[in-house]
Amino acid sequence: MQNAIAGEVRLTLETLFTPYTIRGVTVPNRFAMAPMQRHKPSDFIPSREHAADYRARVEGGIGLVITQGTTMDHWSTSSAYARLFPPAYDGWKACVEAVREAGGHIFLQLWHEGANREGGFGPSGLTAAGELRGNPFTKDQIEEVTDLYARSAEIAKAIGFSGVELHGAHGHLIDQFFFAGSNKRDDEYGGDLAARMKFGLDVVRRVRSAVGDDYPIGMRISQWKGGVYDIKPCPTPDDLKAFLTPLVAAGIDVFHASARRFWVPEFEGSDLGYAGWVKAMSGIPTIAVGSIGLDTDMQSSFAGQIAKTTGAAGIAELERRFARGDFDLAAIGRAVLVEPDWVNKVRNRLFGDLRSELFTDEIRSTVVTRTYTMPANSA
Numbered sequence: 001m002q003n004a005i006a007g008e009v010r011l012t013l014e015t016l017f018t019p020y021t022i023r024g025v026t027v028p029n030r031f032a033m034a035p036m037q038r039h040k041p042s043d044f045i046p047s048r049e050h051a052a053d054y055r056a057r058v059e060g061g062i063g064l065v066i067t068q069g070t071t072m073d074h075w076s077t078s079s080a081y082a083r084l085f086p087p088a089y090d091g092w093k094a095c096v097e098a099v100r101e102a103g104g105h106i107f108l109q110l111w112h113e114g115a116n117r118e119g120g121f122g123p124s125g126l127t128a129a130g131e132l133r134g135n136p137f138t139k140d141q142i143e144e145v146t147d148l149y150a151r152s153a154e155i156a157k158a159i160g161f162s163g164v165e166l167h168g169a170h171g172h173l174i175d176q177f178f179f180a181g182s183n184k185r186d187d188e189y190g191g192d193l194a195a196r197m198k199f200g201l202d203v204v205r206r207v208r209s210a211v212g213d214d215y216p217i218g219m220r221i222s223q224w225k226g227g228v229y230d231i232k233p234c235p236t237p238d239d240l241k242a243f244l245t246p247l248v249a250a251g252i253d254v255f256h257a258s259a260r261r262f263w264v265p266e267f268e269g270s271d272l273g274y275a276g277w278v279k280a281m282s283g284i285p286t287i288a289v290g291s292i293g294l295d296t297d298m299q300s301s302f303a304g305q306i307a308k309t310t311g312a313a314g315i316a317e318l319e320r321r322f323a324r325g326d327f328d329l330a331a332i333g334r335a336v337l338v339e340p341d342w343v344n345k346v347r348n349r350l351f352g353d354l355r356s357e358l359f360t361d362e363i364r365s366t367v368v369t370r371t372y373t374m375p376a377n378s379a
């Protein structure tokens with residue numbers, strides 16, 4: 001692993017297994033399952049296998065599941081994965097029940113790809129990498145999509161999800177508005193940071209008014225964008241604060257600070273990672289993510305590099321940062337994807353039992369196309 005851990009590794013893991021409350025929802029410990037696409041049912045309906053997958057992670061020690069990015073029910077969205085639309089409500093309910101029965105909580109990640117897909121719609125039709133792949137939304141369409149988030153959050157609450165996470169990261173729709181490289185609008189939705197944030201802030205305010213004051217709303221955010229890595233749209237702590245403060249005022253309860261490697265210092269002069277700075281600059285609950293327990297980030301992993309476990313030393317680094325208050329929860333992606341009981345192994349200090357290597361094909365194989373359907377009236 002690239003971060004140096006000086007001296008003896010001393011683990012005080014217990015603190016990671018204390019409950020934590022986000023706007024009235026108490027999760028049993030500090031481990032979240034990172035949102036990850038699972039399977040591709042031909043009818044876009046989450047299958048029994050989705051529910052079983054989520055249950056297995058909670059039985060394996062995860063306290064909070066954040067679902068895979070889930071497309072909302074609108075002409076401007078499309079993805080090959082499970083969706084939030086009426087035929088899928090029972091399937092999603094089964095996922096909620098599976099997680100609850102196992103003692104966990106589950107947030108639904110609301111996702112809109114924007115102009116990332118060919119012919120899609122976004123602020124300017126541009127991907128974060130500046131590629132013209134789609135079309136710009138009209139102002140009326142932006143209004144429509146803003147309401148779509150509110151309606152979808154209302155549906156998530158009615159289905160029984162404990163909260164929602166708005167995907168505002170990785171160069172997807174909300175982030176396409178935030179990021180100057182993909183937002184070239186010259187109306188009130190584009191221009192300086194305040195204008196580029198208008199869409200995201202409108203979404204948050206409308207979601208808050210739709211779900212009420214007692215329901216957690218999270219937002220995933222990132223400096224990096226799909227196809228554009230090692231950039232810093234917020235180059236200083238003050239810029240980060242200017243970005244986060246209005247989101248908190250609009251109604252965000254928890255930030256999910258997505259980094260490629262959780263231990264890499266975000267700004268000069270401190271070893272705080274991205275999550276540490278997000279928590280420090282926002283003052284609200286924050287989830288860290290990015291190569292926890294692994295030596296290789298997701299992009300390298302998808303590019304074919306083998307991800308190796310960082311074992312006891314990696315967990316010690318997680319615990320060190322958590323214990324000094326850098327963040328409140330830790331989201332685990334690939335490690336729990338291939339090893340559902342990863343958290344329990346960590347809790348029991350069975351570091352030698354952790355899988356030593358994760359292979360690209362194995363990670364990819366969890367999201368392959370399958371053609372099964374949840375039979376009618378089955379839970």
Ligand SMILES: Cc1cc2nc3c(=O)[nH]c(=O)nc-3n(C[C@H](O)[C@H](O)[C@H](O)COP(=O)(O)O)c2cc1C
Pocket residue numbers: 034035036037067068069070109167169170220258289290291292294297298331332333334335363367
């Ligand atoms: C197969 C796979 C699917 C993913 N799908 C999503 C997604 O739907 N939404 C999202 O925000 N991030 C997604 N991610 C990113 C993960 O949530 C996480 O940020 C990333 O894998 C880094 O965590 P890790 O290093 O623990 O794997 C995905 C990652 C993988 C490996």
